Amino acid sequence: MTGQRGDDPIKPKVGLSGRKIIYDEDGKPCRSCNSLLDFQLATGKISMPSPGKPPAVKVAAPAKQNTPVGYPKVDPPDVEELGRSSWTLLHSIAAKYPQKPNDTQKGEMKQFMTIFSHVYPCWWCAKDFEKFIRxxxxKVDSREELGKWMCEAHNSVNKKLGKKAFDCNLWxxxxxxxxD
Amino acid sequence: MTGQRGDDPIKPKVGLSGRKIIYDEDGKPCRSCNSLLDFQLATGKISMPSPGKPPAVKVAAPAKQNTPVGYPKVDPPDVEELGRSSWTLLHSIAAKYPQKPNDTQKGEMKQFMTIFSHVYPCWWCAKDFEKFIRxxxxKVDSREELGKWMCEAHNSVNKKLGKKAFDCNLWxxxxxxxxD
Known part of the structure; x- marks a missing residue:
């Protein structure tokens, strides 16, 4: 044992990143809690490199940003980067919403979406979204409902931008x- | 006039994307409401190509995704993509928060951050963030306060991940x- 794997050989404790691999309460590896490579390791898609051999898969990991002096001068996001980022967050929130939420969770989700439509940085997108919500x-009674509602909200924006609609059965x- | 520019030559109405250019209430081009190229056009960083000439800058625009059949099979985000996306949203929200918010806006921002810490899809990140908030x-009394608070929240995560802290005076x- 190297300390890189737990007692259960299918459930490694530490990933290729050197960080602890995080599992969900149901024991499955948590996709949104781990880097892609660590998740792939935990699901058995890739295997830990043999001792003494260089970890061949590591080359696929994103390069570490290393700026000894100053910062890379990254500018604030434009509307498209902001949109992509926000949909990424919102759909992921729906994907982790409980299948049977309690009243507090339902109330908080409604409030979150309402406040989101007030504070979203692109004000015209926010107004459109506020109208859509009105x-x-x-729909916050279950994950399935919320996930589809979010997909329909996204499609209403896609439509306005002349983009192809997504089939919400695949959300x-x-x-x-x-x-896979 | 080609209909691509408004009466004010410094304020074009339509961008290189073919979409309307959005301005803020103060008359300045809205960075987070427009694509980068349209924003650059509106701020005079680049100019509209001459009639008859191919729009040379268009090559810099992101290629349109064109999948006639089916969807590109993009997998759900891992923890890093989710983190990047979420910080992009949160910092941008702080950047557009009023300089002098009213009581409703202050209350909504506090609620938003609290609910965010309950629904964030990576549960261990969410618990850490909930602890940080507790x-x-x-700090919601002004944009300046909120922006710095958000930067400090991000730095507390950077520290845990062994990443370099950001100088919050530059937020x-x-x-x-x-x-620029």
Whole structure:
């Protein structure tokens, strides 16, 4: 034992990143809690390199930003980067919402979406979203409902931007389960 | 006039993307409401290509995703993509927060951050963030306060991940004004 794996050989404790691998309460590796490589290691898609051999997969890991002096001068996001980031967060929130939420969780989710529509940095997007919420109250009775509602909200924006609509029957593949 | 510019030559109405250019209430181009190229056009960083000439800058625009059949099978985000996306949203929210918020806006911002710490999809990140909020109540009395508070929250995560801290005196350059 190297300390890199737990007692259960299918459940490594430490990933290729050197960080602890995080599991969900149901014992499954948590996709949104780990780096992709660590998640792949925990699900058995890739294996830990043999002792003495260089970890071949490590080359696929993103390069560490290393700026000894000053900061890389990254500018604030434009509307597209902000949109992509926000949908990434919102769909992921829906994907982890309880299947049977309690009243507090339902109330908080409604409030979150409402406040989101007030504070979203692109004000015209925010107004559109506020209107959508007024006409289509967030469905918060289950994960399935919320995930589809979010997908429909996103499609209403896609439509306005002339983008292709996403098939909302596939939302869990895109935002929860993956495609394999 | 081609209909691509408004009466004010410094304020074009339509961008290189073909979409309307959005201005803030103070008349300045809205960075987070427009694509980067449209924002650059509106701020005079680049100019509209001459009629008859191919729009040379268009090559810099992101390629349109064009999948005639099916969807590109993009997997759900891992913890790093989710983190990047979420910080992008949160810092941008702080950057557009009023300089003198009213009581409703202050209350909503506190609520938003609290609910965020309950629904964030990576549960261990969420618990850490909830603890941070319990020990460092969100400062919502002005944009300046909120922006610095958010920067300190981000730095507390950077520290845990062994990443370099960001100088919070520079937060407006990174998330509001840009570096030029």
């Amino acid at each position: 006409e289509n109250s967030p 869990e593949k895109r935002w929860r389960d993956g495609w | 020990e460092n109540s969100p 407006e350059k990174r998330w509001r004004d840009g570096w």
